[in-house]
Amino acid sequence: MAFRIKFNAPVTLYFSLLCTVVLIFNKSALDTTLPYFMVGNTLDIQNPMNIFTLFSHVLGHADWTHLLSNLTFILLVGPIVEEKYGSQRLLMMILLTALITGILNILFFNTGLLGASGIVFMLILLSSFTNVRNGEIPITFILVAFLFLGKEILESIQNDNISQFAHIIGGICGSVFGFKSR
Numbered sequence: 001m002a003f004r005i006k007f008n009a010p011v012t013l014y015f016s017l018l019c020t021v022v023l024i025f026n027k028s029a030l031d032t033t034l035p036y037f038m039v040g041n042t043l044d045i046q047n048p049m050n051i052f053t054l055f056s057h058v059l060g061h062a063d064w065t066h067l068l069s070n071l072t073f074i075l076l077v078g079p080i081v082e083e084k085y086g087s088q089r090l091l092m093m094i095l096l097t098a099l100i101t102g103i104l105n106i107l108f109f110n111t112g113l114l115g116a117s118g119i120v121f122m123l124i125l126l127s128s129f130t131n132v133r134n135g136e137i138p139i140t141f142i143l144v145a146f147l148f149l150g151k152e153i154l155e156s157i158q159n160d161n162i163s164q165f166a167h168i169i170g171g172i173c174g175s176v177f178g179f180k181s182r
Contacts, residue, residue: 011087012078015059015094016071019116022059023067034060038114039102054102055095060114070116077123084130085181097122097173101166113163118170121148125174132182145175 007013026033036053037060044050061067082090097118105113125148128141148171156164 009079009082009087011090011094012074012082015078015116015119016074019059019061019067019071023061023064026060034114036060038112039105040112041106041110043103043106055098057102057114058094058098058116058119061116062114066115070120073120074116074123077120077127080130081123081126085126085177089181093122093126093173093177094119097170100173101169104169105163105166109163109165111163113166115163115166117163118166118173121167121170122174122177124148125171126178127174129178129182132178134182141175141178145171 022033022037026037036049037056039053039057040050042050043054061070078090085093101118102113105111125141125145128138128144132138149168152164152167152171
């Protein structure tokens with residue numbers, strides 16, 4: 001029996017590839033391109049680059065460890081979510097989550113933001129809805145949301161340069177998308 005490789009989740013795979021290419025390009029340019037893939041702490045809507053970074057920040061990563069920790073979850077959960085909701089809807093969910101986390105980071109924090117962690121947590125919470133029937137709330141969603149929020153709240157008191165806020169917002173986005181898509 002011969003097996004063949006299937007390109008099963010185009011949005012998930014292209015997103016992962018883009019994140020990898022951005023990191024390779026940034027590291028080969030000695031981190032000079034990172035500002036194009038990071039939300040700053042202000043927003044000038046007259047500057048097209050500021051608008052671009054509201055979306056592109058999810059493609060930028062500080063280093064290989066940061067990227068690989070995000071890609072592990074994206075490649076694990078992304079295809080399941082993409083199969084359930086479709087490629088176009090998943091792309092819109094990624095773009096909306098990026099936009100929302102970027103804007104809220106500018107409004108509430110004076111730090112930069114980069115990485116796909118918000119997308120990871122959007123996918124994790126959204127994946128809890130893959131087997132939902134009308135009128136039901138999956139116990140797995142309740143448990144994942146409780147564990148996830150508890151962990152992020154506890155970790156938010158640490159000074160670790162990780163945006164637990166973006167994780168929480170990504171998780172909330174995934175929850176909203178899941179409830180709206182039932």
